[in-house]
Amino acid sequence: MATMTYLQAISSALRDELRADERVLVMGEDIGVFGGAFKVTDGFIDEFGSDRVMDTPLAESAIIGCAVGAAVVGLRPVCEMQFADFISCGFDQLVNVAGKMHYRQGLAVPITVRLPSGGGFSGGPFHSQNPEALFMHSPGIKVVAPSTAQDAKGLLHAAIHDPNPVCFMEHKHLYRRVKGDVPDGVYETPFTARVARPGSDLVVICYGAMVDVALSATEDLDGASIEVLDLRSLVPLDEEAILDAVARCSKVVVVDEANLTCAAGAQVAALIAEKGFEDLDGPVVRVASPDVPIPFSPPLEAAVLPGVDRVKEACRELLAY
Amino acid sequence: MATMTYLQAISSALRDELRADERVLVMGEDIGVFGGAFKVTDGFIDEFGSDRVMDTPLAESAIIGCAVGAAVVGLRPVCEMQFADFISCGFDQLVNVAGKMHYRQGLAVPITVRLPSGGGFSGGPFHSQNPEALFMHSPGIKVVAPSTAQDAKGLLHAAIHDPNPVCFMEHKHLYRRVKGDVPDGVYETPFTARVARPGSDLVVICYGAMVDVALSATEDLDGASIEVLDLRSLVPLDEEAILDAVARCSKVVVVDEANLTCAAGAQVAALIAEKGFEDLDGPVVRVASPDVPIPFSPPLEAAVLPGVDRVKEACRELLAY
Amino acid sequence: MATDIATPTPEQVGEHQHLQLADRIWLHRAMLLMRGIEERAMSLYRQGKVPGSFYDGFGQEAVSAGAAFAMSPEDRLCILHRDLAAHIIRGVTPTRILSQYMGRAGGVTAGRDGNVHFGDRQLGCVGMVSMLPDMMLVATGMAMAFKLRGEARCALTWFGDGSTSRGDFHEAMNWAGVQKLPVVFVLENNQYAYSTPLDKQFAVDPVERAAAYGFAGVTVDGNDVEAMFDAAREARERAVSGGGPTLIEAVTMRMHGHAAHDDMKYVPREQVEEWKLRDPIDRQEKRLRGLGVDVGALRAEVTAEIDAAAAEALAGPMPSPESALDGVFCAGESEPLGDGQAPWSGFSRPRGDR
Amino acid sequence: MATDIATPTPEQVGEHQHLQLADRIWLHRAMLLMRGIEERAMSLYRQGKVPGSFYDGFGQEAVSAGAAFAMSPEDRLCILHRDLAAHIIRGVTPTRILSQYMGRAGGVTAGRDGNVHFGDRQLGCVGMVSMLPDMMLVATGMAMAFKLRGEARCALTWFGDGSTSRGDFHEAMNWAGVQKLPVVFVLENNQYAYSTPLDKQFAVDPVERAAAYGFAGVTVDGNDVEAMFDAAREARERAVSGGGPTLIEAVTMRMHGHAAHDDMKYVPREQVEEWKLRDPIDRQEKRLRGLGVDVGALRAEVTAEIDAAAAEALAGPMPSPESALDGVFCAGESEPLGDGQAPWSGFSRPRGDR
Numbered sequence A, B: 001m002a003t004m005t006y007l008q009a010i011s012s013a014l015r016d017e018l019r020a021d022e023r024v025l026v027m028g029e030d031i032g033v034f035g036g037a038f039k040v041t042d043g044f045i046d047e048f049g050s051d052r053v054m055d056t057p058l059a060e061s062a063i064i065g066c067a068v069g070a071a072v073v074g075l076r077p078v079c080e081m082q083f084a085d086f087i088s089c090g091f092d093q094l095v096n097v098a099g100k101m102h103y104r105q106g107l108a109v110p111i112t113v114r115l116p117s118g119g120g121f122s123g124g125p126f127h128s129q130n131p132e133a134l135f136m137h138s139p140g141i142k143v144v145a146p147s148t149a150q151d152a153k154g155l156l157h158a159a160i161h162d163p164n165p166v167c168f169m170e171h172k173h174l175y176r177r178v179k180g181d182v183p184d185g186v187y188e189t190p191f192t193a194r195v196a197r198p199g200s201d202l203v204v205i206c207y208g209a210m211v212d213v214a215l216s217a218t219e220d221l222d223g224a225s226i227e228v229l230d231l232r233s234l235v236p237l238d239e240e241a242i243l244d245a246v247a248r249c250s251k252v253v254v255v256d257e258a259n260l261t262c263a264a265g266a267q268v269a270a271l272i273a274e275k276g277f278e279d280l281d282g283p284v285v286r287v288a289s290p291d292v293p294i295p296f297s298p299p300l301e302a303a304v305l306p307g308v309d310r311v312k313e314a315c316r317e318l319l320a321y
Numbered sequence C, D: 001m002a003t004d005i006a007t008p009t010p011e012q013v014g015e016h017q018h019l020q021l022a023d024r025i026w027l028h029r030a031m032l033l034m035r036g037i038e039e040r041a042m043s044l045y046r047q048g049k050v051p052g053s054f055y056d057g058f059g060q061e062a063v064s065a066g067a068a069f070a071m072s073p074e075d076r077l078c079i080l081h082r083d084l085a086a087h088i089i090r091g092v093t094p095t096r097i098l099s100q101y102m103g104r105a106g107g108v109t110a111g112r113d114g115n116v117h118f119g120d121r122q123l124g125c126v127g128m129v130s131m132l133p134d135m136m137l138v139a140t141g142m143a144m145a146f147k148l149r150g151e152a153r154c155a156l157t158w159f160g161d162g163s164t165s166r167g168d169f170h171e172a173m174n175w176a177g178v179q180k181l182p183v184v185f186v187l188e189n190n191q192y193a194y195s196t197p198l199d200k201q202f203a204v205d206p207v208e209r210a211a212a213y214g215f216a217g218v219t220v221d222g223n224d225v226e227a228m229f230d231a232a233r234e235a236r237e238r239a240v241s242g243g244g245p246t247l248i249e250a251v252t253m254r255m256h257g258h259a260a261h262d263d264m265k266y267v268p269r270e271q272v273e274e275w276k277l278r279d280p281i282d283r284q285e286k287r288l289r290g291l292g293v294d295v296g297a298l299r300a301e302v303t304a305e306i307d308a309a310a311a312e313a314l315a316g317p318m319p320s321p322e323s324a325l326d327g328v329f330c331a332g333e334s335e336p337l338g339d340g341q342a343p344w345s346g347f348s349r350p351r352g353d354r
């Protein structure tokens, strides 16, 4: 056990994998000599060398495509997008080459794509995106989104061990703000949901940075007993855990930071409306960023990103329903 | 009034626009000399010349990016993706350059992107995709998906007149199978939903190729009165029409051809679960393609794409609820 | 044995430094099989037995046959849509190919993907995706792994003239050049991208670009299977000995439409006529006749093989609908690509005397 | 007027064929403003008044100043993140620039987008997106429209050495070459892409690639503002007279970190020292001194202007939260880009005697 930040937990998982498995290599822009835009791979190049901690050209399509090639001949590449937003430039290789490979040819593509995502620090429209729903809609790609240091490490280990393409959504805003006890050594966190706080009057379903928001918003909400379900994995989606929480709480608020339309939260809400309908004691309320690019200026960004107040308000209204 | 196929209606809209507005040009792969993979622009080059009916290099990112550039200096480009699937290669230019331009800079980007989409003819994983949800999740892009010849023409006119980027989802399977009366000349179909058949016991909400499927599935379903709501526009989404139908019918089946998770149907179902909850007399049932690449072989494809039987069954079960 | 006036003498044909007679026959056989299978598939398509669309490489047989023949079992290939001979050389049987076209359970993808979109992972091949030329990056990544592990292997892929316009062409060329990777890029210049002629695709022949990426670019007669072999063999030698990538431009002609539906109206008749005279199969057949090979018997053999394969494929079942949802994800352990067949006699000879 | 020994004589400096003294002073002013504004912004950043991150073009001022100065009002620009002088030349005021950095309502994007991600559409500029080098395609598309309409205008954009590795670089270069478009590409080679040195980005200097796309590629001293102007002026002449695109490689050095947080540890100290001697502002100042210009007064003027601008910007309001949801879509009529300021005296002279 050691106390680590979310970012340190990610680094530690990568370091452990590089030590344990010679097939693993990390590749991306400025991750070697510089140690990565967020310093996740700081110092790695000294321990593992520039072959396994590879500074690549500025070319996202190539990063994903080359990782696929390396994976099908036996390596375990972990790609870093400098910001999740830039996956748009490697989108085709990810969804059409990596994602559809096993279904079409029975050929496994064990790659992990690390996506530093999310807003909250004036990153503006191109450094604040949460693209997970794009991958959820593309068959063949697993998607995980940790909210704690412990899960960040465990999910990254599991992602790298997984024989499939896995998008690892690491939220930039959690990097240094979230700390926690992290078990030593290599361990896998299952791709299932986690009850962040049990409750019985209402459940807030969320993931990534929204878990903290949900926890503080509902810490003491007029004494109501509010559960917070941390999805952790978006593909596979833990339908059982979701429906179980709905059955126990009967009222649901779904929160995600991504733009509202067709977001992960839309899928969760649709699932509940279809399979949890009889357990519902009220509308399935959603809180998400409205359908606008994430603006740069603090007052604008604050008006767009789901915050504690909006979640509080949504829960209060639903409780009063 | 003339009777046209869905494909002829699209051609006619393009021809009318090219005649009426010199700012309009069509650009894409093999659309000039060859007249397009589906012959939508057959003969155009003779009437309008190779400048306005432009055969481009095989480069989707360039097609979108150059269209954006041409649009901001006053042209009205209409881009053709040879198959909707290939938008993955121009995805970044579409969502990050075109989609976010007006919000960031107040600069309008009047481009139309034609996306021949959908399956049903053994196109396989790369010629059968329905990527509309990807655009719905990306702020700043309008998305329309006609199901009739009349709407195909009217929506395309409206798309080209619209000062924003519009993805025009034209379903390949409807090209020659759907026929209908089409008004003469230029007219605009509003970006709103359309009641394809009124009803009161249950409403099937759908768009594109699924409208026909829904209509035939529910034509005579044990005498039940079943409404079919054709969304026509996905962005903007006609929430009023959706909620109105739910209020009238109380039971809802949402059908789309795209892969289930985070599809347009997920957004529609989530909307209903939040804002139409009180009108619901049963779960919001969804019918969509499961989360697999669209397979090539007829028995496999038939097992994946939503067909008349699956819609019938879903409606029957819900009616019995 | 046919000996018409056109037949050259063995002296005129001459020995080949790297190809023994058996190899030269193998090359011819591969081309005959490719053409025969594609012709058969086309007639099955006309009979409605091949769903979807159908693409062939009529007239381009030498490009895939010659290049694939130079690859060792441990090399890895991404084979494209005009390159059926490469699958044949790696060991995919005619029955499995025809089953693939017909979407049968016995096809290489068991009906999941269509027509030319396949590759047998057990034989060291990654099946192409439609998005062109995405596979260039996959090949580059395989070569990167070989170099990182210090293995004397190479990756090879094909792509068309039109595909060079897309960003992935550049990202692959640049990456391969920067890392000096053991990869062989075969640019299949068949004069058209669907209906689009070369001058609408690029202002300068892309082979000129290789130098600007820091590696060798060579232009080869893509209708001479032995010339293709020579170019690929040299490129492979360069690759496995640390010399970096090679871009081989194979100049050829797409003699059929882009796909079954395409009448090719946009191609001047003379252009087709002119290229007919350079048919790769006729040329190799002439060579072999000159070397005393009974080419008639060879043709008969191949036809018989295809007849049998077609019958077997037609007798095979379609995939079961239940299987449609299986295998989106790999459940067990991931298994890398296996080794392919490599018929070239050179691989059974000490490297020095290949 | 300063006249230290280093000061050359007017004869030594010489006349410039295309630049009158007022132009040469304008160029210097633009560079002084760029550096002054960026230095001010950096100190505001340190005071926590500039949200997010901060990027500057310290040491590269000549690249944007020289190139933008050659552009006419009707030309269109996509200005990148090291190119502030281009905005200044087009007519964006220091107050609006500083407001932009601080996310104020008075900024060019009114707080929607940050720091260098802006462009004033009324002044003929499309603001950059982060994805590099996407704007190359937008510039190519603008040039395409100009050519289609037969207008004697050009589009110009900048991009870095690292950006040349991405597919969009290739798609733009290829498209521009095929269609022979009036576009000017300025490759800003500042030796690094973030922390990545040139040899990790390409095996061959990308300027070599221009020929392989069928158009001119020239290398210029990116720290000599008048040389940059000359190259851009010639490229523009070529463009508007139907000669097609030009790739200008401006060789310079990024003298600061990639962004405010970057300590540049990865850059050898000598490299920085060496480039300090080639500072573009010092060089132009020396020229002007030689021509008898009171450069001290010029500096003082610029500083005063920036002081005033900073005060005004700081007094400006932040955008109102309510405005956050407005304007995702254009509601009214679409309005194309407007014309920019073009201070070069050449545009007020008959074309012959520019």
Ligand SMILES: Cc1ncc(C[n+]2csc(CCOP(=O)(O)OP(=O)(O)O)c2C)c(N)n1
Pocket (backbone or CB within 6 Å): B029, B058, B059, B060, B082, B086, B089, C082, C130, C131, C132, C133, C159, C160, C161, C162, C163, C164, C166, C188, C190, C192, C193, C194, C254, C258
């Ligand atoms: C990214 C992408 N865009 C469009 C297509 C549709 N398409 C299929 S083949 C083809 C022409 C390819 O030409 P070329 O690369 O020369 O290969 P050839 O078919 O001539 O061998 C096109 C445009 C595609 N497959 N991929």
Ligand SMILES: Cc1ncc(C[n+]2csc(CCOP(=O)(O)OP(=O)(O)O)c2C)c(N)n1
Pocket (backbone or CB within 6 Å): A029, A058, A059, A060, A082, A086, A089, D082, D130, D131, D132, D133, D159, D160, D161, D162, D163, D164, D166, D188, D190, D192, D193, D194, D254, D258
């Ligand atoms: C497609 C894309 N990937 C990654 C980034 C992150 N990034 C921002 S600037 C930069 C380096 C750019 O180097 P260069 O093109 O040489 O421009 P410079 O900053 O040196 O002027 C990187 C990798 C980006 N902006 N766009």
Ligand SMILES: [Mg+2]
Pocket (backbone or CB within 6 Å): C160, C161, C162, C188, C189, C190, C191, C192, C193, C194
């Ligand atoms: Mg071709």
Ligand SMILES: [Mg+2]
Pocket (backbone or CB within 6 Å): D160, D161, D162, D188, D189, D190, D191, D192, D193, D194
């Ligand atoms: Mg640079």
